Amino acid sequence: MRFAIFTHVLHTVEAGCYTAYSPYVREMNLWLRHVDEVEIVAPAPQPPKGEFIAKKTYRHSNIAFTQIPDFDLLNFRSTLKAFFKIPVIIFRITGAMNRADHLHLRCPGNIGLLACICQIFFPKKTKSAKYA
Secondary structure, eight states: OEEEEOOOOOEEEEEEEEEEEEHHHHHHHHHHTTTTEEEEEEEEEEEOSOOOOEEEEEEOOEEEEEEOOOOOSSSHHHHHHHHHHHHHHHHHHHHHHHHHHHHEESSHHHHHHHHHHGGGGGGEEEEEEEEO
């Protein structure tokens, strides 16, 4: 089964492995025990910083990462940029949804909102949503 995760969580790449916020990854690792392939659709991985945020590594051997642009609507300039980024994001989200057998939406967040809208076009796919 191919499992697709749609999230706004920021990831980093450390030693060739994807890492993210520890409580989030710990929960996702529980889900990932039961799937063959994983596709994470999230903003591009950031280089590791000296911040003190507990990070954990995904425990799965077959992870694909689909990068999407990050966006916000906090001011006029960022809203204008988002106007051009959102079609690209929707295109990548629908592509991942088409490839997946199970859709997992992480809410609240901008990416979760767009994924909620896109999932309407895939009525026969199994879905789950986590509101944290």
